[in-house]
Amino acid sequence: MPILEARSLTKTFRRPDKASGFKGALKHLAQRKYKNYTAVDGIDLTVEAGESVAYVGPNGAGKSTTVKLLTGILKPTEGTVRVMGRDPHTERIANAHDIGVLFGQRTQLWWDLPVEESLKLLKHMYGVSDADYKARIAKFDELLDLGEFMPALARTLSLGQRMRADLACALIHDPKMVYLDEPTIGLDISVKDRLRAFLRELVDDGTTLLLTSHDLADIEEVCERIVVIDKGKVAYDGPIAQLKAHYITTKAVNLHLEGPADVPALTEKFPDFAWAAGASPSEVTVTYESARFSTAEVLGSLTARLSPRDLSLSEPSIEDVIRRLYAGELTQ
């Protein structure tokens, strides 16, 4: 039985339809008009226990709204959600016992109290035993260096410390299902690395994870499956490895030539490759289909006939693939 199952999940909001300017404001005051806006449009999603799923999409695609529907914060306009067999909205309290939620842009720490006080309050909320609480705090300290800022007031923490403390808050009760909405937003590289390592360990321990992030490194390092949504609809749902295998069909070589690169002449000379001008007049990028040509073959041919000063290999990243999915250039 899946841990999470959403069918035809839809959320429509009502937004004021107001013309700009003073006249528009007066008109809206006299005669209010609203427009319906569908943030999530008939999404089907099934997550099995122990899966780590990346839920990505451009800004405004409906990612956070979906998370709010799945966690029971919002009531769906249409469709159904079941998390561990429960409706998360109508059975909110029972559902909340089994889930952990982190919203990167909202803290759950009590702003003017030490971090420790927030965690202790959460301990009482979830009914965590003293022994379990101590063990989990010790683990968080080991993995997230929590101890160094446990006595500090939440408002005095750096963003990285705040996020680590929030992560501890979301996991203090050892939830079965964890939703992380932008957990690395605004963090520096070292803190991101640390958080990703922590999340990998969480997944390895069998926790089910749904992660939304704009940082695709989070996704590649932590998740096995990716769900791409755009305009409230699922654009892709499948394993990350499959996404790469399916869509990353080309490789590229960046060449730095001795003189200026003549792209039309090069295209004529090497008609099987795609040529594009590089960053400087003497730089050029050649793209080839990896199924047709081996890298050795391509490099051999290029170095023999062009004698470049320098060259480097590049492979389209998952970021490029997702960018193309967002742009509608690729379909599943």
Add this chain to the structure above:
Amino acid sequence: MARVDLAFATVTFKRKIAYKTTWLFSILFGGWSLLAGLAVWSQIIGDGELGGYDWSAMKAYLVIGFLTATLAWAGSDWEMANRILDGHVAIDLTKPVDFQRARAAEYIGGMTASVPAAILGTALAALAFRPAPPVSALAALLTGISVLFIFPLAFCISYLATMTCFITQRFLGVQWAKDSLVAFFSGMMVPIALMPVWLQGVAWALPFVHFTTTPASIYLGRVDTAGALGLIAAQAAWAAGLWFIARLIWARLVKKVTIHGG
């Protein structure tokens, strides 16, 4: 009271006393209001009597007004409202606690932070101004019980007011309206007995009267024991009724929660 309620109340208590300057200002301001009230009413009443209050009884009324106002204004309406306005309610809804009960524990925990100031201020005022004593030991006890009912009443009224944020998306006007209703109809500004009869009728039909007028009436013996028990029963009924109404409203509003953005 469950441990989690106590934990919520304790956290808010700690948060309140974390801002020592604000706390001190609220005591000073409360003390100033009492002094100003005493100065004005001593001029108005002089050696005479007004609405059944002589100067000694009016002093007692004003001290009770100080005590009840210190408690009634001690809750954190803005914090509750801001949870809704800034979308923090999203976090609250992911926690395995009853939203209303958690807010009640927080609110009342915040109010208790003002108890030392209320007690100290009342004791100092009693020593300095020698107001009329309670009419009997029983009246003193019933006054104490009546003061305790200010806690749930203040929460329910503030909670209902803050829930309007789901619709108004602003709180300032609602807060002003609520505060002026409480201040006027509780008798904190002017004793209800000095109002026109029809307005007294309106006041007694509302819950606000039970903040100041009810404890003061019991203390000063303006009602007999049966009347005092009736007033306390009315306080309890208002608290329970408002709690229940708030539950019904929340159940409807939570279906309409809209939180945009991450």
